[in-house]
Amino acid sequence: MSPLTPDEHGRISLDGTWDFFPHADRPAPDRADPVPITVPALWEAQGYLELDGVVWYRRRFDLADAGGNWTLEFGAVMDIADVWLNGKHLGGHDNAFLPFAFDVTDALVDGTNILLVRVEDPPISDPEHLRLAHGKQGWANHVFPSRPSLYMTYGGIWQSVVLRRHGDVAIRHVRIDTDAASLGVDAEVVNVTDHEVRARVLVHVLGRFEEQTVDIAPGAAHTVSFALGATSAARWTPTSPVLHRAVVDVVTGPELSDTATTRFGLRTVDVQDGRLHLNGEPLRIRGALVQGFRADGLYAEGSRREIEDEVRVAKALGFNTLRLHIKAFEPRYLDVCDELGMLVYCDIPVAEPIAYDELGADGETTLATRAAAAVRGQIARDRNHPSVLVWSLMNELGYEDPAIHDGGRYQRFASSLVDAARSLDRSRPIIENDWIEPESGQPFRGDVLTAHWYGRLHQEYLQRLDDLCERWADVDRPLVVSEFGDWGLPAMPEFVEPPFWDTRAAYAAGLATTLWPGTLSRFLRETQRYQGLSDRLQGEVFRRHDGIAGYVVTELTDVPFELNGLLDLHREPKPLAVPEVRQLNRPVLPILELDSLVVLAGEPITATLHIANDGPALHDVHVEARFGSAAPVVGMAHLTRVDTSGMTEEEVFARFLDDAWGARLEHVEGYRTSAVGPVSIRAPQSAGAHDLVVKLMTDRDVVASNSYPVHVIGARDLAGVRVRPDHLSETLASSLDHFGAELHSDGLLVIGEHALDERAGQAVTQELERGEVVLVLAQEPTSVPHYPVPVVLEPVATRWGSSVFHFTSDSGALLSLPRRNVLVAEDSTIQARSIVTEFDGRTHPETPVVLAFKPVPDPLTGTVVGSAPVGRGRLVFSQYRVCDASERGDAAACALLTDLVRWSAQARRVTRAERARLDDGRSVARFRHEAAIAE
Secondary structure, three states: OOOEOOOOOOEEEOOEEEEEEEOOOOOOOOOOOOEEEEEOOOOHHHOOOOOOEEEEEEEEEEEOOOOOEEEEEEOOEEOEEEEEEOOEEEEEEOOOOOOEEEEOOOOOOOEEEEEEEEEEEOOOOOHHHHHOOOOOOOOOOOOOOOOOOOOOOOOEEOOOEEEEEEOOEEEEEEEEEOOOOOEEEEEEEEEOOOOOEEEEEEEEEOOEEEEEEEEEOOOOEEEEEEEEEOOOOOOEOOOOEOOEEEEEEEEEOOEEEEEEEEEEOOOOEEEEOOEEEEOOEEOOEEEEEEOOOEOOOEOOOOOHHHHHHHHHHHHHOOOOEEEEOOOOOOHHHHHHHHHHOOEEEEEOOOEOOOOHHHOOOOOOOHHHHHHHHHHHHHHHHHOOOOOEEEEEOOEOOOOOOHHHHHOHHHHHHHHHHHHHHHHHOOOOOEEOOEOOOOEOOEOOOOOOEEEEOOOOOOHHHHHHHHHHHHHOOOOOOOEEEEEEOOOOOOOOOOOOOOOOOOOHHHHHHHHHOOOOOOOHHHHHHHHHHHHHHHHHHHHHHHHOOOOEEEEEEOOOEOEOOEOOOOEOOOOOEOOOOHHHHHHHOOOEEEEEEOOOOEEEOOOEEEEEEEEEEOOOOEEEEEEEEEEOOOOOOOOHHHOOOOOOOOOOHHHHHHHOOOOEEEEEEEEEOOOEEEEEEEEEEEOOOOOEEEEEEEEEEEOOEEEEEEEEEEEEEOOOOOOOOEEOOOOOOHHHHHHHHHOOOEEOOOOEEEEOOOOOOHHHHHHHHHHHHOOOEEEEOOOOHHHHHHOOOOEEEEEOOOOOOOOOEEEEOOOOOOOOOOOOOEOOOOOOOOOOOEEEEEEOOEOOOOEEEEEEEEOOOOOEEEEEEEEEEEOOEEEEEEOOOOHHHHHOOOHHHHHHHHHHHHHHHHHHHHHHHHHHHHHOOOOHHHHHHHHHHHO
């Protein structure tokens, strides 16, 4: 073994191959049965997936000259470390993400040295795990059990180990006050000797040179402060991320004892009038959540090149902020964000599951001590990074027991963490507990409120979001929707040896049971189209409201089995999702507040136009809206906007052209969202998919644009169809009459929504026994006993977790819905609250038309619309909620209702004719052939 020598900075890297002793008592220094392991890395990433508890690491190294003063530095060890050098116990550390160091001057020897590290990774079942600042380790294992999810407990020396030689006084920390109006440098230095030392501390920054002399007692630390005053040096901004360097030298006698170079940026962050400001300008967070898991390193960051690629992709998607989630990311990740101009919303890894019994108890507890140390340690390490925008001290603490928020114990705990943060950094806002809903009276001391508003692509949820934004519009602190987003499935290649986190088994096998008529790859791509539009429309709600200081989509990359990333685990983009989110993140964005993306051909569409402007004011702006297939509108940019609030639809269309709308705006306010007013435009005459495009122009140059995929449906009517008036609500009867159906005692039996009670159930059974067709509209699970066959109705909740994807089969029964497609917005106004997961002992009925699939968590497979023979007749059912919506004129509801009734009526005619011909002795095959010719 060749002796190690320090480099020009006095550093010796101890990274490389170490001896590893899994499941071992303390090994003797010369124990000869180790296995090799790489440092830095987690041991799970090296094949030890089932390993929890205590292990040992050993590193032998030779020093030619052990003279001088030495510090042994660990980047981070997960989770708990104890360290010995040449038999001397140096100390321990109990934070999985933060650096620690020991003075090893008296322990090093010339020649061979033996370094032993005891590492403990408490399993999820160990109470010690609940006392750690553990981040996402062991999170929600009742939902995403590890394995196969990546939310495991991890262990190992996962960041670099360095031996550093220096003089009698070492630099421990350097802090830069980055306000250009009052630049300051604080240098904490420590005397590592047993005698008093006089030291000169020198700082060189932005062309300035300052020096102070201090006397430091044996073993003592001292902070030297330099107040340098105002500077005109360039500021750091996301668009111009200018970085500067401060060099601190410590000189003892004639020798340079230690030196440190610190990068920083000049910028300010504060809260003014309930809004976040960066360098004095209002800032809206357009963020993505990053969990920091990778396919190879698992819970460890990738290489610098991989991090650069990841951050560049995020910037290309229009994000200005990354929420580094419940983990103190390695400093090189922050270095990249500093360089590329990406703001960072920094989480401290204090999160569930946690030891509630130690929360805020009187006196010090292990949990309280470790949590406060996690706050101080991360801020001390990362506070000089200009990219860091805000500190978030806890995540969803109390999720497993929300009642803790009402007690003094939680308040004391939260306050202690805020105190710890502000003792080290008063230059950034603080989020006390990144919580699910804003709470009156809480947080107690934090500067920013948060909300985790998860939902799906349907109009009720979008309206709920809008109502929530209105409710919290006047809150006295910035409110950030710090988690939201939908799910879309990544490509799922087949592996020769699948990794433990491979999602194909869960998704492909589950999809095979759903009767999806296409390929797996097509299904995956279409779910991405759903995800992208859902994320965009939810994000547009937030951008319409100035009371929302920003949003953070969950998430940038997938974490199996939590597949809501815009990129997969390998950082490959989901091609149909990312363009939608890129569109959402444009600094200037025209937004149409549409009630639905389904319209009737040739009918009027009216929507409020909002302009979200995250930059300076715009002047002399021309706006136009038209369908992409329409011809350009001559002179449209010169129309003057008029108030249409008192006009009838006919008057609106007399004022504006049928196929386009335009307006001229003298001024669009900066750093605000402006409600421009109503846009009125006529839908295309041809059914199918059309893009409704909105453009903002100045001098005919396009400043911004947006587009909406509109599903145009042809006219529907029920002329010639008879429907029995029994069991119809007044609303449903009115809708059927409006579409031309005749209410007649000899008509089709339709059971209205929520109307399947005992009496209606008897009528259904009698009708089916007669060989008739019955249409049953959406029912609640309480109606199950009244179906003519055993049926299971499973509620579909709008909550966090994977999406319930709806798709159509090969059946052409519903002309208003595309065949063989994952539905995106075609059913967003009529979403089912429950689906049929079992019909007469089978998963699906004989003829499923719209199906549903949700693999994890809580797998769900079922049918939304379908039919099957029951007795001598046929039952058609639909769980879409169309009655009230059709009365309001909702196009999707009107079209689906007429499709369902006409399909059922045609089936009724067929079954009646079939029975008559069978009575005449004709064969079923002959009848069906004749019926097909007649159609």
